[in-house]
Amino acid sequence: MNQPDFYRAFEDRHRGSRELIKARLEVYKPFVQPLRDLMQSSRALDLGCGRGEWLELTEQWGFDGQGVDLSEGMLEACRQRGLKVERDDALQKLHSMAPGSLVLITAFHLIEHIPFDQVRELIDASRHALCPGGLLILETPNPENLIVGATNFYLDPTHIRPVPPLLLSFATEHAGFTRNKVVRLQQPELAPGRLGISDVLGAVSPDYSVICQKAADSDVMQRFDVAFEGEHGVSLESLAHDYDARWVAKFTAYDSQIDIRMRQMHAHARQADARARQARIWAQNAEARSDLTEFKLSEATALLLRIEQQLGVAQAHLHAVLESNSWRLTAPLRALIKPARRLTHAAREGRLGSGIKRRIKSLIRATAAQVNRRPLLKRSAHRILNCVPPLKRRLAAMLAPVQAAAWTDNMTQAPDTLSPDACAILRQLKQSQRGLEKI
Known part of the structure; x- marks a missing residue:
């Protein structure tokens, strides 16, 4: 070529x-x-x-x-x-x-x-x-x-x-x-x-x-x-200037965004600091309340110890009183004081006779109950009462309502199993019991 x-x-x-x-x-x-x-x-x-x-x-x-x-x-x-x-x-x-x-x-x-x-x-x-x-x-x-x-x-x-x-x-x-x-x-x-x-x-x-x-x-x-x-x-100058301006605008936008983010971070930091201060205050208050509670608990414990000590002293005094000779010697007097007060109160209300009668009946019934629970004593009581027939009849009439009531109570535990005739007899016994109680 x-x-x-x-x-x-x-x-x-x-x-x-x-x-x-x-x-x-x-x-x-x-x-x-x-x-x-x-x-x-x-x-x-x-x-x-x-x-x-x-x-x-x-x-x-x-x-x-x-x-x-x-x-x-x-x-x-x-x-x-x-x-x-x-x-x-x-x-x-x-x-x-x-x-x-x-x-x-x-x-x-x-x-x-x-x-x-x-x-x-x-x-x-x-x-x-x-x-x-x-x-x-x-x-x-x-x-x-x-x-x-x-x-x-x-x-x-x-x-x-x-x-x-x-x-x-x-x-x-x-x-x-x-x-x-x-x-x-x-x-x-x-x-x-x-x-x-x-x-x-x-x-x-x-x-x-x-x-x-x-x-x-x-x-x-x-x-x-x-x-x-x-x-x-x-030209190179104009193109470089445009390039710089573009990146300056970008960096300005980035700086603005960074500035906004920094302000947001500072705001979050201030909020976090405020929350931390509040938490410290709450912790101090909680610690103070804990100290106060502990102090009050120690006071309550000391008070409880004193009460226990006083209770022990009171129990010792009470035990000494109950074990004393004066307490035992005054026992019959204390036993008479309560019935005497009741009789005095019944006399004021005009029911002294009926009150004495009820007390005697109650005493007889309690005695009969104690006798019934001891077979040997029960046989002895029957031999004595057989010698005095009028007293035996009187005591039998007095104790009959109690025995009828016990029997009727047992019968009423299963009323659905009784016949109509049994229910009628039960009603008659209850009426008889009420009549005896009025005597």
Whole structure:
């Protein structure tokens, strides 16, 4: 493969299709269109014309364009499309042009291939070859794009060094051009609100151009004001600023959230501290109540001990009294006092006789009950009463109600088992018992 074919194949691979390049070059139409409307001449010169995309556009816009290049492969591509090109050195071609003979000079991706002294010479020669109001357009890779400046720029082995926008802009100003503008190109679309570090590295416009204009009458210059006042592309400074602003906004939001959380944590801590103080107060109160309860318990224990001691003393005194001779000697007197009091009370109420009778009956019945429980004594009592029949009948009549009551009580334990005749006899016995009790 010969050398011209190599660079043509390289540009076809990495520069993009002809349609893509022509679409990108449309950005210059607002700058160059007033030239065709104002200037009598329409001569334009494209330095390093390459495959001729720009020559095709200027021809469509009404310019008389000519291109020069040193690559025979590139020139052959232009000739195949009927474009006016020749093989020549850019600086030599400029120096051969008559002063003020051109309205437009362009150099797309040329200056990065030559030393900077020659770049300055190209700028100066272009100013002399342009007519008043004529334009010089210099497009080159943008080293503000960090990926371009660090990597992609060196894909082309004929590149010498990248030229920063400020340097190229100053060079055109120093050469005597009245005004210039940096136009950044081909930047990718950025998703709103999603700017990342990869965008800062590679989303800056990968190419830029400096468009400079030679001095002319104010009427001519004013026709270009709108184009020169517009903004184009993305600079590293603006993208880095947007990136910083985005993260500052995020950090501000994070700080605000952290501040809110910290205030909430402080509030929770204060609440926890208050609860801890309250718990300590409750614990102190509980301890004080416990101490008071313990004190009262000890007092109650001491009081109980004293009561037990006094009770022991009282029991000792009572035992001494009960065991004393005076208590035993006064026992008959105490036995008579209670019945005497009852008799006195019955006399006051007028029931002394009936009271004595009931007491005697009760005594006889109690004696009979004691006798009945002792068979030997019971037989002796029967022998004595058999000697005194009237007394026996009297005692039998007195004791009959008690025995009948005991029998009727036994009979009433199962009333459901008695016959009607037995129930009638039981009723008669109860009536007899009540009659005997009234005697």
